[in-house]
Amino acid sequence: MIYREAGQFKTSxxxxxxxxxxxxxxxxxxxxxVVAFVFxxxxxxxxxxxxxxxxxxxxxxxxxxxxxxxxxxxxxSLGTGAFMGxxxxxxxxxxxxxxxxxxxxxxxxxxxxxAGIGMIFGLPSLRIKGFYLVVTTLAAQFFLEWVFIxxxxxxxxxxxxxxxxxxxxxxxxxxxxxxADPSVRYLVVLxxxxxxxxxxxxxxxxxxxxxxxxxxxxxxxxxxxxxxxxKAKLSSFAISSYIAGVSGALLVFFWLGAAEVESFDVNHSxxxxxxxxxxGLGSLLGSFLGAAFIWMLPIVIRAIPRVLGLDIxxxxxxxxxxxxxxxxxxxxxxxxxxxxxxxWAIAKQKLRIWPFPY
Amino acid sequence: xxxxxxxxxxxxxxxxxxxxFLLQVLWEGFVTGTLYALIALxxxxxxxxxxxxNFAQGIMVVFAALSLVGFYEAGVPAWLALILALGVMGLLAxxxxxxxxxxxxxxxxxxxxxxxxxxxYFLIGAGELIFGGETKSMITTELGLPTGSxxxxxxxxxxxxxxxxxxxxxxxxxxxxALGFFFSKTRIGRALRxxxxxxxxxxxxxxxxxxxxxxxxxxxxxxxxxxGIMWGARSDVSFALQIVALKALPVLILGGxxxxxxxxxxxxxxxxxxKLFEVxxxxxxxxxxxxxxxxxxxLIFLLFRPQGLFGEKIIERV
Numbered sequence: 001m002i003y004r005e006a007g008q009f010k011t012s013x014x015x016x017x018x019x020x021x022x023x024x025x026x027x028x029x030x031x032x033x034v035v036a037f038v039f040x041x042x043x044x045x046x047x048x049x050x051x052x053x054x055x056x057x058x059x060x061x062x063x064x065x066x067x068x069x070x071x072x073x074x075x076x077s078l079g080t081g082a083f084m085g086x087x088x089x090x091x092x093x094x095x096x097x098x099x100x101x102x103x104x105x106x107x108x109x110x111x112x113x114x115a116g117i118g119m120i121f122g123l124p125s126l127r128i129k130g131f132y133l134v135v136t137t138l139a140a141q142f143f144l145e146w147v148f149i150x151x152x153x154x155x156x157x158x159x160x161x162x163x164x165x166x167x168x169x170x171x172x173x174x175x176x177x178x179x180a181d182p183s184v185r186y187l188v189v190l191x192x193x194x195x196x197x198x199x200x201x202x203x204x205x206x207x208x209x210x211x212x213x214x215x216x217x218x219x220x221x222x223x224x225x226x227x228x229x230x231k232a233k234l235s236s237f238a239i240s241s242y243i244a245g246v247s248g249a250l251l252v253f254f255w256l257g258a259a260e261v262e263s264f265d266v267n268h269s270x271x272x273x274x275x276x277x278x279x280g281l282g283s284l285l286g287s288f289l290g291a292a293f294i295w296m297l298p299i300v301i302r303a304i305p306r307v308l309g310l311d312i313x314x315x316x317x318x319x320x321x322x323x324x325x326x327x328x329x330x331x332x333x334x335x336x337x338x339x340x341x342x343x344w345a346i347a348k349q350k351l352r353i354w355p356f357p358y
Numbered sequence: 359x360x361x362x363x364x365x366x367x368x369x370x371x372x373x374x375x376x377x378x379f380l381l382q383v384l385w386e387g388f389v390t391g392t393l394y395a396l397i398a399l400x401x402x403x404x405x406x407x408x409x410x411x412n413f414a415q416g417i418m419v420v421f422a423a424l425s426l427v428g429f430y431e432a433g434v435p436a437w438l439a440l441i442l443a444l445g446v447m448g449l450l451a452x453x454x455x456x457x458x459x460x461x462x463x464x465x466x467x468x469x470x471x472x473x474x475x476x477x478x479y480f481l482i483g484a485g486e487l488i489f490g491g492e493t494k495s496m497i498t499t500e501l502g503l504p505t506g507s508x509x510x511x512x513x514x515x516x517x518x519x520x521x522x523x524x525x526x527x528x529x530x531x532x533x534x535x536a537l538g539f540f541f542s543k544t545r546i547g548r549a550l551r552x553x554x555x556x557x558x559x560x561x562x563x564x565x566x567x568x569x570x571x572x573x574x575x576x577x578x579x580x581x582x583x584x585x586g587i588m589w590g591a592r593s594d595v596s597f598a599l600q601i602v603a604l605k606a607l608p609v610l611i612l613g614g615x616x617x618x619x620x621x622x623x624x625x626x627x628x629x630x631x632x633k634l635f636e637v638x639x640x641x642x643x644x645x646x647x648x649x650x651x652x653x654x655x656x657l658i659f660l661l662f663r664p665q666g667l668f669g670e671k672i673i674e675r676v
Binding site: 022042076096124127128130131134135138139141142143145146149150266270271273274277315316319320321322323324325326327328329330333334 | 475611
């Protein structure tokens with residue numbers, strides 16, 4: 001009834017190609033943006049912004065990065081954690097070398113390093129497919145973890161072996177370091193995430209994105225109709241690692257404040273892969289939904305015993321967390337293997353014809 | 359050219375100078391390799407029969423070992439604990455088939471793979487919830503496994519062989535032989551191979567997929583229990599093993615996903631290669647190279663032979 005596009009006629013190619021062709025969608029997206037940019041920084045508590053919104057956005061960005069590779073190009077990767085790490089360490093080195101450069105530019109530049117590393121480890125994908133590729137990305141994961149520990153130059157020869165984020169200003173605000181206000185950090189992260197999502201969605205609609213999807217659907221057929229696998233696969237690895245690298249830099253500089261190699265271990269690779277699968281392979285919306293689901297779920301589970309007044313110790317809750325997460329992953333895969341994004345699409349279809357059955 | 363000497367010549371000089379130490383390193387690698395091979399064997403079993411890449415195999419090893427120790431600590435005699443632990447693995451096999459696999463017939467490989475990752479998360483949580491998160495020591499002597507060591511004089515030095523390691527190698531050998539017999543001679547074994555070959559053809563001649571899956575998961579559970587006992591006897595039983603279990607992936611790459619002898623030989627190559635590399639070359643790079651050596655070796659190997667040592671040649675049809 002409310003969600004119906006009847007009567008909305010498209011009179012130009014521009015309108016036909018619009019990203020949100022339906023008026024209601026356009027209104028909704030503006031509402032989301034206003035809420036995200038205005039209401040949350042104004043009215044959200046520090047806890048909400050700092051432990052929920054910022055990590056959610058950062059992980060959503062990482063999930064978009066992995067989705068480009070796994071969802072759109074069909075190359076499974078378990079190296080996301082390490083590629084995030086490359087971004088973080090690169091950003092740390094860059095800001096040590098150029099302390100006066102705007103940190104946001106450096107975050108964007110640090111993705112380039114992880115894109116380069118990603119392309120190197122993406123080379124085997126030209127010969128290797130499926131599960132075999134998982135092993136080569138695991139090679140990237142474990143090799144890079146080792147590099148993060150064994151090359152002290154990366155963390156400026158700190159005794160702790162950790163990278164600690166220095167205080168940096170941008171546009172007159174303190175944006176990183178302990179003194180930075182959560183809502184300032186939130187706004188920086190949000191702007192970058194929105195910007196990168198927008199660029200990615202355009203990329204996916206264009207020539208590059210279509211060649212990725214052709215490779216995903218059938219690589220031999222794609223090759224026959226003139227998609228160059230080398231170019232398509234490597235560009236996918238590069239873009240995916242770039243996004244992962246930026247999200248890694250954001251993770252350390254705008255959320256954690258200090259990081260060791262544990263922040264980029266294989267468990268994080270799994271976490272991001274879960275977000276992509278639960279959210280929906282090959283869907284940008286799915287990356288956000290998946291990140292929200294996987295990130296918020298443990299927080300909700302932790303809060304339940306407190307709300308109910310049950311006395312369960314913290315480690316039990318952690319374990320329950322694992323059990324519930326595992327069970328939910330299986331449940332979702334059985335009920336809807338295409339993820340939350342598909343559920344949303346079905347709901348939209350239902351809304352469209354509601355209240356009539358057909 | 360100093361560094362070139364250090365890489366190309368010096369390690370071999372060291373090896374020649376102390377052959378007994380080299381043998382010791384190789385033996386250590388051999389034992390580690392057996393364990394990798396056993397974990398890889400569990401993967402191969404399930405992959406052969408159902409095409410599912412069972413990520414949870416590593417955690418199944420921990421789970422089996424934990425339930426064995428858990429039963430023993432609850433006051434059950436060791437032999438009964440062993441049987442009960444087998445029962446747990448059987449229940450797990452049937453449960454997985456009923457609750458997970460049965461509902462996912464005809465899904466993409468990646469979806470099934472993800473489901474087993476979900477399963478491994480579930481098992482990690484459940485295992486810690488039931489048995490507690492702290493490390494436990496394996497009940498080696500109670501199970502009647504030897505614990506001493508033998509010292510052999512070789513090549514002007516000594517070689518120390520732990521009895522438990524010898525036992526591990528022997529048990530691994532027996533397991534492989536038994537599985538080989540099971541696959542080639544028994545009725546269920548042949549049905550398993552038929553299912554592996556073609557699901558639909560197997561169904562059409564009256565083989566029950568569900569039953570086969572439960573059987574093969576149980577077989578993988580038995581292998582997991584054996585691995586868990588051996589691993590626990592060498593170090594302790596803890597959840598750290600699941601990272602080690604990931605090493606079975608490069609082993610599989612080397613051996614091919616569907617070959618049992620491949621899994622064994624791949625395991626031994628990785629185990630020994632990794633120890634040799636760590637001891638003789640690791641020092642040049644600051645140590646700790648064991649963590650990635652296996653994966654990088656597999657990566658380089660894959661570039662030249664994408665189907666593994668013993669895998670069937672991959673033929674692509676359009």
